[in-house]
Amino acid sequence: MAPRIFITGATGYIGGDTLHALYEKHPEYSYSALVRSEEKGQPAKKAFPNVRLVIGDLDNSKVLEEEAAKADIVIHTADASDHEGAARAIAQGLASGHSKESPGFWLHTGGTGILCWEDSKHDRLGERSDKEYNDWTGVDELTNLPDEAFHRNVDKIVLEAGTQRAESVRTAIVCPPTIYGKGRGPSNTRSRQAYELAKLILTAHYIPIIGSGKARWNSIHVADLADVFVLLTEAAVSSQTPTPTQNPNPSATQAPTSPDQDLWGAKGYYLVENGEHVWADLARLMGKKAHALGLTGSLQERSLEKDKAIQQAGFEAVSWGLNSRGKAERARRVLGWKPHRAAIEDEVEGILRDEKGRVG
Numbered sequence: 335m336a337p338r339i340f341i342t343g344a345t346g347y348i349g350g351d352t353l354h355a356l357y358e359k360h361p362e363y364s365y366s367a368l369v370r371s372e373e374k375g376q377p378a379k380k381a382f383p384n385v386r387l388v389i390g391d392l393d394n395s396k397v398l399e400e401e402a403a404k405a406d407i408v409i410h411t412a413d414a415s416d417h418e419g420a421a422r423a424i425a426q427g428l429a430s431g432h433s434k435e436s437p438g439f440w441l442h443t444g445g446t447g448i449l450c451w452e453d454s455k456h457d458r459l460g461e462r463s464d465k466e467y468n469d470w471t472g473v474d475e476l477t478n479l480p481d482e483a484f485h486r487n488v489d490k491i492v493l494e495a496g497t498q499r500a501e502s503v504r505t506a507i508v509c510p511p512t513i514y515g516k517g518r519g520p521s522n523t524r525s526r527q528a529y530e531l532a533k534l535i536l537t538a539h540y541i542p543i544i545g546s547g548k549a550r551w552n553s554i555h556v557a558d559l560a561d562v563f564v565l566l567t568e569a570a571v572s573s574q575t576p577t578p579t580q581n582p583n584p585s586a587t588q589a590p591t592s593p594d595q596d597l598w599g600a601k602g603y604y605l606v607e608n609g610e611h612v613w614a615d616l617a618r619l620m621g622k623k624a625h626a627l628g629l630t631g632s633l634q635e636r637s638l639e640k641d642k643a644i645q646q647a648g649f650e651a652v653s654w655g656l657n658s659r660g661k662a663e664r665a666r667r668v669l670g671w672k673p674h675r676a677a678i679e680d681e682v683e684g685i686l687r688d689e690k691g692r693v694g
Contacts, residue, residue: 343412350519403431451483459655460545470663544655547614552607555675
């Protein structure tokens with residue numbers, strides 16, 4: 335029987351790109367996708383004809399439970415890091431529909447906003463921090479962050495499912511930072527953090543600097559992020575159906591065999607990054623490039639206060655003054671992940687042109 339994949343967020347940015355990568359690599363899998371309505375699901379159906387549409391939203395706990403119970407693998411990307419009800423429904427469905435002999439897998443999307451907790455606690459904006467998390471040598475720290483940390487309430491639900499019910503429910507939290515690059519999904523192809531920064535520069539005609547402009551954040555191309563979901567899905571399928579021979583040359587799109595304890599549950603926390611940027615430097619680069627491309631006049635730097643940032647783009651704008659730094663070793667070690675797309679600085683021109691096309 336083909337592995338049964340249930341995905342939320344197929345019309346979104348992360349979910350759409352992930353489904354594109356999976357569907358292209360594994361058309362033999364059986365896919366179902368949660369969509370709000372038949373109408374909203376049509377772009378996904380057109381792009382992925384063999385996907386079964388499941389009508390509902392994250393508040394439809396019964397639908398989520400039923401689909402999680404039937405699926406071999408749940409890939410949760412739709413508002414995954416902040417919707418407690420959806421997380422509880424998925425946990426319940428996986429537990430009720432699976433057993434030690436036939437475990438279910440949950441690939442959950444978190445977010446490195448969780449790493450900003452100390453800056454947020456002390457209301458620090460724009461200051462430099464040398465604190466750097468590590469998902470291999472410091473995974474226990476990541477799975478035991480303070481309850482006040484952003485996304486932590488949902489992280490705990492996933493971790494509880496993957497540890498207290500480890501024999502029947504295998505979990506992995508995929509925790510991306512600033513995501514960039516044009517998505518390959520059928521609907522939303524735009525990220526937010528860096529794109530809202532470009533939007534402000536193009537519309538307000540200044541270079542925003544929060545505080546002293548020293549805050550740093552990791553970044554990842556959306557296609558490199560999708561590769562992690564593909565590799566984890568393949569690892570889950572391999573766990574369910576062991577193959578008699580092992581591929582002697584594993585690549586970034588074929589997961590090598592690894593001990594389950596390093597993949598799932600208490601250890602299954604994956605930071606996903608390929609470098610970092612200083613937000614003020616990225617803003618300066620955007621301003622310089624926008625002027626060079628003739629998209630704006632010459633721009634000056636201007637201080638951006640927290641309240642004004644919230645008015646601009648909510649948490650995404652405030653994050654330009656927060657630190658979120660980590661090392662993504664786990665996916666490289668246990669999955670053979672090799673991020674190779676262009677760095678965020680190399681994508682600045684594309685980001686600016688895309689935003690210019692949106693705002694006019």
